[in-house]
Every structure is written in structure tokens, then in C-alpha cells.
Amino acid sequence: MPDASGKGIYFVSGKQSGTLAVFHPRTKQSFDLVSEDATQPVISPDGRRVAYLTLAGRGHQEIWVSDVNGSNRVRLASSASLITLAWSPDSSRFAYSEVVGAATMLYTIRTDGSGLRQIPWSGANVGWAAFGSDGNTLYFSGYDKDPSKITTWRTTPDGASIETFMEGCGYAQELSPDGRYLLASNAAGSGVGVFEQSLAARKCISLRPDLATLILHYSPDGKSFFYETVSRGETDIYRQPLHDDKLAGPSQVILKLPIAFRQGYEGNAYDFSRDLSTIVYARPSGQADIYLLSQK
Numbered sequence: 001m002p003d004a005s006g007k008g009i010y011f012v013s014g015k016q017s018g019t020l021a022v023f024h025p026r027t028k029q030s031f032d033l034v035s036e037d038a039t040q041p042v043i044s045p046d047g048r049r050v051a052y053l054t055l056a057g058r059g060h061q062e063i064w065v066s067d068v069n070g071s072n073r074v075r076l077a078s079s080a081s082l083i084t085l086a087w088s089p090d091s092s093r094f095a096y097s098e099v100v101g102a103a104t105m106l107y108t109i110r111t112d113g114s115g116l117r118q119i120p121w122s123g124a125n126v127g128w129a130a131f132g133s134d135g136n137t138l139y140f141s142g143y144d145k146d147p148s149k150i151t152t153w154r155t156t157p158d159g160a161s162i163e164t165f166m167e168g169c170g171y172a173q174e175l176s177p178d179g180r181y182l183l184a185s186n187a188a189g190s191g192v193g194v195f196e197q198s199l200a201a202r203k204c205i206s207l208r209p210d211l212a213t214l215i216l217h218y219s220p221d222g223k224s225f226f227y228e229t230v231s232r233g234e235t236d237i238y239r240q241p242l243h244d245d246k247l248a249g250p251s252q253v254i255l256k257l258p259i260a261f262r263q264g265y266e267g268n269a270y271d272f273s274r275d276l277s278t279i280v281y282a283r284p285s286g287q288a289d290i291y292l293l294s295q296k
Helices: none
Strands: 008-024 029-034 038-043 049-057 060-067 074-079 082-087 093-100 103-110 117-119 125-131 138-143 151-155 162-167 171-175 181-186 193-198 203-208 224-231 234-243 252-257 270-272 279-294
Touching (some): 008 038, 029 049, 074 093, 093 125, 093 138
Parallel strands (some): 125 171
Antiparallel strands (some): 008 029, 038 049, 093 103, 125 138, 138 151, 234 252
16 A cells, blocks of 8 residues: 555565463463464473464474473474374473474474484374374374374384374373373364274274364273363363263263353464363464565
């Protein structure tokens, strides 16, 4: 748009901004963990650390890890398109993927930023992952070519061997405390629901075919799993009782949060610790600046 003098042009530059926030339900206290546009939080198994993705600008993303209070911040990766995936059981390693063209590359790295390893897999998508209880096995879920064919693969972190573990049983998110099952979900498209993948039997067990939710966690004792819903400005976290591979009763609200947040924003927009003491969530906001380009 020309200005009134006809000697310049106005143009609008859109810029994404936002923060990554932490909320502690027990104390009702909250603070900004990251004062920049960030998303895809993944809280460590012990609840002490968090990995997340910063959106530094078009074509530039970074994966960072820090303590949940924001200290001890370490950058793990930098690329045009990244996905945070999973912590090892002892929180010493982290898995993430990088999208390069039509392929997705898979990596593990120590959380101090050393020991980067690429797993030799290059399918189209890796959306979720979970380490085995010994930390020497990685299960990762996505698809090779067809988005409707969700598959879970199994590999060692060094990528020495990769095998198809299970097909059509959601995205594996977390290993059960007893090491017998993977908790999996599919929140969109065909095959929506919550599942368990039996490691011994390689059997897909449908738990909640009616439930479309993004983040799942086993309770610390493994006798239930947690999921969340958002409605009317509030967030409810539910407990679904389990006994082995079967539901053991109706789900119940166990935590009401006075905040509402997106489920998805450039990937998962939130995570909560297994003991429900910490919620980390993205708070994106838009910003548009008007500039005058003048001619002298």
C-alpha cells in the first residue's frame, strides 16, 4: 500500500511470538520457562527436566533441555524442522527426529549435548517414541510412506538393528512401569483410540476406542493411565484404572486445572509429569508489525 506522499510503501510483517509456561497444581504457582515461541514439551521420567522445541524463525528450530525451573539449559539440536520424542529411563539420553525433505531422520543424544547418534531409518514420519526399561532399546512410531499405516519399530539406540514391531496400533508413547506394555494412542484419522502394545505377545490391545487424546502417561504404580480434556476454559486430567491389559473401572477426574491450553501447536503443545505435580504448556500468540519502506 503506498503512503500519502506516494514516495513509500507500507507492508506488514507477521511474527509469531509466545512463551512456554510451567504450572504447579499443588501450589497454584506458574511462571514462564521460556520467554520465546516454544512448543513440544517432554518432561523427563523423574519430573525434574524438560525438553522442548523453540521456533526461532522461519526455517529455524532448536531443541533444548533444562531443569523444570529453567536452569541448566542445554541446546541439543538445530535444524529447519525438528520433533521432540522421548527421554531414556535414567534421563541421560534423548531421542528426536529431523524432517529433511520427504524423509525423517532419527537421532539419540546425551542430554549434555554429547554422543549424537543417527539411527539409519529414513521413512516419512516419526511422531512418538519410547525407550525400553534398560535404556538400550528404542520403540518409535510413525509411517514409512502411507500415513494411514501407523507402525511401531524397534531398534537399539545405535541403530545396529531395526525391525517392525507392530502395525495399526497407534503411536507408542510410554513403557509401563513393569516393562510389559507400551501405551499408545491415535488422536486423528482412522484407528482413533488408546491402546496397549504387549511386548511379549506382540499383541495390540484396544483399551479406549472412544478416546481421542494426545498425551498419555501411566501412573507411577502402573495401575492406571492419565489423560486430559479441555472444556470451557478449564483442563481436567482423568485417571483410567487398569488391570494388566484390561480396563478396571470407569475413568474419573482427579485433577482440575484453572487454565486451558491447546493440545497441539507445531506438534504436542503440552505435557504433564507422571506424579501430576508439573504441567508444561505452550502459550503462542501472534504479532504483526507495519513498516514503511520509503524512497529518497
